[in-house]
Amino acid sequence: MGSAEEQHPAYLWWNGERRRWGDATVHVTDLGWSTVGAVFEGIRAYWNETSEALYIFRLQEHLERLARSMKLVRLPLHYPLDELTSVIIDLLHVNDVREDTYIRPLAYGANTSGKRLSQGSSESALLINTSPMATHLKTGLTMTAKVSSWRRISEDVMPPRVKNLSNYRNGQLASMEARLDGYDTALLLNRGGTVAEAPGACVMIVRDGRIITPDLSSSILESITRDALITLARDGLGIEVVERQIDRTELYLADEVFTCGTAAEITPVVSIDKYDIGSGTQGPVTAALETLFLRVLRGEEQAFAHWRTTVDVASPVGV
Ligand code: PMP
Numbered sequence: 001m002g003s004a005e006e007q008h009p010a011y012l013w014w015n016g017e018r019r020r021w022g023d024a025t026v027h028v029t030d031l032g033w034s035t036v037g038a039v040f041e042g043i044r045a046y047w048n049e050t051s052e053a054l055y056i057f058r059l060q061e062h063l064e065r066l067a068r069s070m071k072l073v074r075l076p077l078h079y080p081l082d083e084l085t086s087v088i089i090d091l092l093h094v095n096d097v098r099e100d101t102y103i104r105p106l107a108y109g110a111n112t113s114g115k116r117l118s119q120g121s122s123e124s125a126l127l128i129n130t131s132p133m134a135t136h137l138k139t140g141l142t143m144t145a146k147v148s149s150w151r152r153i154s155e156d157v158m159p160p161r162v163k164n165l166s167n168y169r170n171g172q173l174a175s176m177e178a179r180l181d182g183y184d185t186a187l188l189l190n191r192g193g194t195v196a197e198a199p200g201a202c203v204m205i206v207r208d209g210r211i212i213t214p215d216l217s218s219s220i221l222e223s224i225t226r227d228a229l230i231t232l233a234r235d236g237l238g239i240e241v242v243e244r245q246i247d248r249t250e251l252y253l254a255d256e257v258f259t260c261g262t263a264a265e266i267t268p269v270v271s272i273d274k275y276d277i278g279s280g281t282q283g284p285v286t287a288a289l290e291t292l293f294l295r296v297l298r299g300e301e302q303a304f305a306h307w308r309t310t311v312d313v314a315s316p317v318g319v
Helices: 059-072 081-094 165-180 224-237 248-253 284-298
Strands: 011-014 017-020 043-048 053-057 101-109 124-132 143-147 185-189 195-197 202-207 210-213 241-243 256-261 265-272 308-311
Touching: 011 081, 017 081, 043 284, 053 081, 053 284, 059 081, 059 101, 059 224, 081 101, 081 124, 081 308, 143 165, 165 185, 185 265, 195 202, 195 248, 202 224, 202 248, 210 224, 224 241, 224 256, 224 284, 256 284, 265 284
Parallel strands: 143 185, 143 265, 210 241
Antiparallel strands: 011 017, 011 124, 043 053, 043 101, 053 308, 101 124, 185 195, 202 210, 202 256, 256 265
């Protein structure tokens, strides 16, 4: 890691090279259109103090989704995914990361200055940087939510299923509205009026012991956490999971509601539009899933070991 004043890792990776943080700069006129045309990923690595290893969660799936996002917005990907896997492992290693960390690949149209809407995608740039992000699992974090007056973007306007950077203005607007209105977060309905997502996270509800979550045609991101939790609930805990449209009123009447995602992990939503959800505290199904999920993330559970990429930070590395 860099010095305390710097508050950032020593290295990042940009366009094929590991570089010192301070050496990776762009000209100010490159801002704007290059980010309109960007896609990104958000990946977590969890530190295990006992094994002195970092475990990256479902790295392969995240890189595959990055490739899908790039394909959809017609940005060429110049690196095989195996190379990007090595790049990320190397970055965590040389930065001597010994804490829970967020890994952020960003692909964008390069040299877009002055090109505006005619921006072709023949040139793409790729940045990968990391920053500390502690888990909030098992800290007791809960949220209140409001059903947003903003609808989630739909397939005929923007591509909800990939991590297209411009999509996120939608979630930001919903989030700002919710916070100004005194709630912690928002829940967005899709164009059809059924439940889609929270800003930057998927949604699951529990009713009569079953987990229900919006299906992949509900204008949601193809979430890797959602997929993992469906598997953990079914195969790890023996809980039935149903993927289908969810009506707004089902939110209010649910026994439990939680959001899930790489950043959101599992976050219980205990009140929506001032309706208490269940008892108004975290429910038992959410708690059981949270316990199992954290064990998997930290490398304490052998059953889902194939989801983890190990970074052996303690072994020597040539910088
Ligand atoms: N929806 C949106 C819009 C997101 O940005 C995220 C976070 N990537 C999620 C859902 C959850 O997806 P994942 O589990 O892959 O992080």
